Amino acid sequence: MKVLLTGHLGYIGVEAVPILRADGHHVVGLDTGLYNECDFAAPPDEVSMLDLRDFRDIKAEHLEGFDAVIHLAALSNDPLGDLNPGLTYDINLEGSVALAKAAKQAGVSRFLFSSSCSLYGAGSDGLLDENAAFNPVTPYGESKIRVEQTLSDLADDAFSPVYFRNATAYGVSRRLRADIVVNNLVGYAVTTGKVLLKSDGSPWRPLVHIRDIIGAMSAALTAPRDSIHDEAFNVGKNGENYRIRDVANMVAEVVPNCEVAFAEGASADIRNYRVDFTKAATKLPGFTASWTLRAGIEELYNAYTGAGLTAEEFLGPRYYRLKTVQGLIDRGALDSTLRWVS
Numbered sequence: 640m641k642v643l644l645t646g647h648l649g650y651i652g653v654e655a656v657p658i659l660r661a662d663g664h665h666v667v668g669l670d671t672g673l674y675n676e677c678d679f680a681a682p683p684d685e686v687s688m689l690d691l692r693d694f695r696d697i698k699a700e701h702l703e704g705f706d707a708v709i710h711l712a713a714l715s716n717d718p719l720g721d722l723n724p725g726l727t728y729d730i731n732l733e734g735s736v737a738l739a740k741a742a743k744q745a746g747v748s749r750f751l752f753s754s755s756c757s758l759y760g761a762g763s764d765g766l767l768d769e770n771a772a773f774n775p776v777t778p779y780g781e782s783k784i785r786v787e788q789t790l791s792d793l794a795d796d797a798f799s800p801v802y803f804r805n806a807t808a809y810g811v812s813r814r815l816r817a818d819i820v821v822n823n824l825v826g827y828a829v830t831t832g833k834v835l836l837k838s839d840g841s842p843w844r845p846l847v848h849i850r851d852i853i854g855a856m857s858a859a860l861t862a863p864r865d866s867i868h869d870e871a872f873n874v875g876k877n878g879e880n881y882r883i884r885d886v887a888n889m890v891a892e893v894v895p896n897c898e899v900a901f902a903e904g905a906s907a908d909i910r911n912y913r914v915d916f917t918k919a920a921t922k923l924p925g926f927t928a929s930w931t932l933r934a935g936i937e938e939l940y941n942a943y944t945g946a947g948l949t950a951e952e953f954l955g956p957r958y959y960r961l962k963t964v965q966g967l968i969d970r971g972a973l974d975s976t977l978r979w980v981s
Contacts, residue, residue, distance in 0.1 A: 640860055643705050643747075645669045645694050645738070646712030650816045651753075651808065653683040655709070655853045662857050667705075669694055670712065671979070673964060677957050679815035680946045693978065695734040702745035709751045709856055710735060714779070714977075715816075715960055722961060724778040726977065731782035736789045743798040749867075750800045751856050752790060754783045756845055756873060758804065759912045766880075766915040769804070769871045776909055787871065794869040801859050801867045805852050806845035806875035806914060809935050811942040817958035821846060821932065824887055825939040826958075828894040830950035836901050838908040840884025845914040847875040848930030855919060858926035872919040876928035880913040886932065893936045 642659060646652040647668030659666050668688045689701055694712050702708070713731045714722075739750050758781075759767050760774040775781045783804075790800035809821030817826050827835040855874045859867045881889075887899045919926055943953075956962035967973040974980055 640706035641665045641667070641704060642860065643667050643669060643689070643702065643708045645708070645710050647686060647688075648672060648683055648814065649674060649711060649715065650812050650814050651849045651852060652711050653814045654812050654849055655711070655856070656684050656686050658850070658853050659709075659857055659860075662860075664857075664860065669697070671977075673967065673973075673977070674814055674960070677814055677963060679811075679813055679958065680942065681813050683813055694738050695730065697738055697741050699741045699744035702742050702747055705742070705745065705747050707749040707751065707860055708738070708742045708747055709753075709860075710738060711753045713753070722964065723975075727778040727782055730977070731779065732785050735786045739790050739793055739800065743793055746797070748797060748799060749860065750790065750798065751859055752786060752800060752802050753852075753856075754787055754802045754804045754871070755780065756804050756806050756875075756912065756914050757910065758783045758787075759914065761909050761911055766913050767873075768915040769873055769918055791869055799864055799868040801869075802871040803852070803855055803859075804871055804873045804914075806847035806873070806879070806916075808847060808849050808852060809932075809939070810849040810930070811938050812849060815958050816960060817953060818960055820844065820883060821886060821890075821935060822939060824890045825894065825936055826943060826948065826953045828890050828897040829940060829943040830948055830953045832897050833900040834887045834890045834894070834897055836883065836887055836899065838883060839901070840882065840887060842883055842908045842911040843880055843913045844883060844886075844910075845873075845875045845880045845912070845916075846886070846932055846935075847879065847928065848935050851876065851928040851930050854928070855923060855926050858923055862924045866922060866924055870922075872923055873914050873916050874919055874928075875914060875916045876930070877916050877920065879916075879928075879932060881932060883908075889933060890936055893933070893940055
């Protein structure tokens with residue numbers, strides 16, 4: 640298939656490109672390049688790109704001839720979304736809906752949307768499947784819900800949206816993020832000797848390796864239409880829901896000579912949910928989640944130590960999305976709408 644991959648230079652996107660190519664797809668990228676100074680260990684693969692940088696500017700004519708869109712690009716987490724909640728809705732909601740409408744107008748048959756389990760927010764005590772009630776606690780989570788709802792309204796015989804409600808991601812990437820929990824805990828352990836908890840450690844989180852997220856999307860590109868049309872899939876693996884304190888203890892088991900510690904002011908986190916991943920495991924043809932948390936922690940430990948990662952590097956702006964974007968704004972490279980000034 641000819642696939643447009645938005646956010647192809649981001650945390651997940653840079654690792655999706657070679658996997659999708661290996662699966663036989665022709666990948667074209669679209670990325671504004673906010674994180675072009677954020678390489679970890681190696682640069683991304685070269686890939687052809689559309690003749691524009693921001694997916695908010697895309698029109699139907701840009702998408703003619705594509706078979707599918709994989710939409711990863713977004714303000715990528717809750718702290719970054721809180722930078723300007725209105726901008727979160729402009730980019731993550733209005734921009735995503737406009738992209739989908741352009742894709743439908745251009746005759747693109749499949750639209751794979753990177754949603755999030757964060758739309759469950761403050762979940763109930765039980766395991767949440769795709770029919771569970773939404774309970775978002777941030778603009779980021781709310782925007783994901785509203786995009787899913789609008790895309791469902793667009794679905795018809797010629798246009799098949801799919802919603803991937805990804806668990807909290809982790810794993811090594813050439814555009815590393817340190818602002819997600821597993822990557823962060825391992826990084827602190829390696830560079831400071833402390834597994835630093837910023838909450839009381841009690842909340843539950845579903846966790847998933849980025850290569851399993853990519854695998855789910857790749858499977859949906861070639862799955863029979865009836866199995867993916869207007870369907871939501873929680874993306875992760877049963878058995879991979881953890882309390883954050885248990886994640887910290889596992890990190891301490893893998894990383895030598897470190898101890899679990901609490902950041903000053905650590906308190907309870909209202910984001911607390913466990914997720915059921917049975918549907919993706921049984922009803923998404925060609926998909927099997929294979930990574931475990933321990934394997935992911937070991938991968939991160941080996942990557943961090945192999946790269947000689949220091950505390951100064953890890954705690955600096957390069958691997959924290961909010962710090963990176965705020966730095967670009969402060970030096971005048973980005974305007975208040977996160978568009979490049981020149």
